[in-house]
Amino acid sequence: xxxxxxxxxxxxxxxxxxxxxxxxxxxxxxxxxxxxxxxxxxxxxxxxxxxxxxxxxxxxxxxxxxxxxxxxxxxxxxxxxxxxxxxxxxxxxxxxxxxxxxxxxxxxxxxxxxxxxxxxxxxxxxxxxxxxxxxxxxxxxxxxxxxxxxxxxxxxxxxxxxxxxxxxxxxxxxxxxxxxxxxxxxxxxxxxxxxxxxxxxxxxxxxxxxxxxxxxxxxxxxxxxxxxxxxxxxxxxxxxxxxxxxxxxxxxxxxxxxxxxxxxxxxxxxxxxxxxxx
Amino acid sequence: xxxxxxxxxxxxxxxxxxxxxxxxxxxxxxxxxxxxxxxxxxxxxxxxxxxxxxxxxxxxxxxxxxxxxxxxxxxxxxxxxxxxxxxxxxxxxxxxxxxxxxxxxxxxxxxxxxxxxxxxxxxxxxxxxxxxxxxxxxxxxxxxxxxxxxxxxxxxxxxxxxxxxxxxxxxxxxxxxxxxxxxxxxxxxxxxxxxxxxxxxxxxxxxxxxxxxxxxxxxxxxxxxxxxxxxxxxxxxxxxxxxxxxxxxxxxxxxxxxxxxxxxxxxxxxxxxxxxxx
Numbered sequence: 001x002x003x004x005x006x007x008x009x010x011x012x013x014x015x016x017x018x019x020x021x022x023x024x025x026x027x028x029x030x031x032x033x034x035x036x037x038x039x040x041x042x043x044x045x046x047x048x049x050x051x052x053x054x055x056x057x058x059x060x061x062x063x064x065x066x067x068x069x070x071x072x073x074x075x076x077x078x079x080x081x082x083x084x085x086x087x088x089x090x091x092x093x094x095x096x097x098x099x100x101x102x103x104x105x106x107x108x109x110x111x112x113x114x115x116x117x118x119x120x121x122x123x124x125x126x127x128x129x130x131x132x133x134x135x136x137x138x139x140x141x142x143x144x145x146x147x148x149x150x151x152x153x154x155x156x157x158x159x160x161x162x163x164x165x166x167x168x169x170x171x172x173x174x175x176x177x178x179x180x181x182x183x184x185x186x187x188x189x190x191x192x193x194x195x196x197x198x199x200x201x202x203x204x205x206x207x208x209x210x211x212x213x214x215x216x217x218x219x220x221x222x223x224x225x226x227x228x229x230x231x232x233x234x235x236x237x238x239x240x241x242x243x244x245x246x247x248x249x250x251x252x253x254x255x256x257x258x259x260x261x262x263x264x265x266x267x268x269x270x271x272x273x274x275x276x277x278x
Numbered sequence: 279x280x281x282x283x284x285x286x287x288x289x290x291x292x293x294x295x296x297x298x299x300x301x302x303x304x305x306x307x308x309x310x311x312x313x314x315x316x317x318x319x320x321x322x323x324x325x326x327x328x329x330x331x332x333x334x335x336x337x338x339x340x341x342x343x344x345x346x347x348x349x350x351x352x353x354x355x356x357x358x359x360x361x362x363x364x365x366x367x368x369x370x371x372x373x374x375x376x377x378x379x380x381x382x383x384x385x386x387x388x389x390x391x392x393x394x395x396x397x398x399x400x401x402x403x404x405x406x407x408x409x410x411x412x413x414x415x416x417x418x419x420x421x422x423x424x425x426x427x428x429x430x431x432x433x434x435x436x437x438x439x440x441x442x443x444x445x446x447x448x449x450x451x452x453x454x455x456x457x458x459x460x461x462x463x464x465x466x467x468x469x470x471x472x473x474x475x476x477x478x479x480x481x482x483x484x485x486x487x488x489x490x491x492x493x494x495x496x497x498x499x500x501x502x503x504x505x506x507x508x509x510x511x512x513x514x515x516x517x518x519x520x521x522x523x524x525x526x527x528x529x530x531x532x533x534x535x536x537x538x539x540x541x542x543x544x545x546x547x548x549x550x551x552x553x554x555x556x
Contacts, residue, residue, distance in 0.1 A: 096374035
């Protein structure tokens, strides 16, 4: 099943994709759907509302507009570790993002004004969406707690990211992080392994890899995080980015207003975002 | 004015402290009060509900149980920078905590089981509570956006904090971070400068300093953060900790089940928490 959150009449509404239509659901967003119960192709845990929308031209919100947690993982691709001359990590590197960083799958990517920063960079990432509360999970419990996967571009303002030892400042600029377009449930897409991922800027492929390159896979991340804190339905875990970011290029490359970023993952879909000044 | 969040009948309720009583308010928690409008000694933006509680023996929840954001600041005391042999920072170091890390001002501090970690440490911190939405604030606007201050102990699981370059993992263990007991509004307590802060473990003073030692003061932090992202009513900014943490002692000292931690700030009050296994 593919679940989406769309904007209608100044509010948001969850929907289920059915062919070229969105069947509206009796829930304000995908987090509320997941909080109501397990979601698979055979089971939608909330009632259908009256009405459908054409998939084409729908106004998509971030697939989970306000997660309780957004956890990002650093240095989690073998090829990205090589690119940055880093050793493969012994443990996952976690940092956070706040929900105001999120933007919709077709919305502008908001870049800081030039006097604040000119070093915005792209990072295609497979994002886990949690389906049920989970703490101290075994590997099997962790996999069962994953509702499915979506696409996220962890757009990073590199000078703010590197201003101190802690990445948060550069990772949570308002409206910088597109996420969506749909949550694809695990019964359709599996455990998130073996999916090709890519990021294209103005038609030029910048990142192209496969989630087989992940050092810590989705279930491992969920199990490890659940040692620290309870994960909740709708929580997003951005699993890290492969090689090809602008910061690691020679010369370095940055996003600028007007550029079009396409962020795609096999079996899920594509974010298409134009960069805009904030 | 002093605002609190108390637990009654399995839910939470905001209250205003009046002498030795709590006047219950028509809002589920302090965040909801702040979202309703400015709160000062002369103005409570929500109606009073029927009923009062005795202050003594009330069951206090975290003063804001579910902030949109919890931002923590590292290395922000002159004396703590000296203790850790760090240069004074040129910019504030930010990292995050999730709301499930919070616990009430008289609740147990939940420590990980010994097989997960035995290196829990204390960190008394003055915490800013945001009163109104603010973005790209000047220094004056930043100060005006602060509703007031509360006390937070940024209990840190040091081995998890230092497991990678990013602190998040060790800073967001479930139920590890007491916060409260009250939000004291700026019209009573001022701008947060010049307040003595202390942390005592089993009656022994471990940290004793003054917010005059802050490198970046509350308004500076709010202004800088608002360059990155909009701050919202109820957001908490933990401003950093002074010298005296267990990690920097010789030999190092850690919290263990049964220990009693008292975390106090002049003019606000005290957290009294017993450490407990999780």
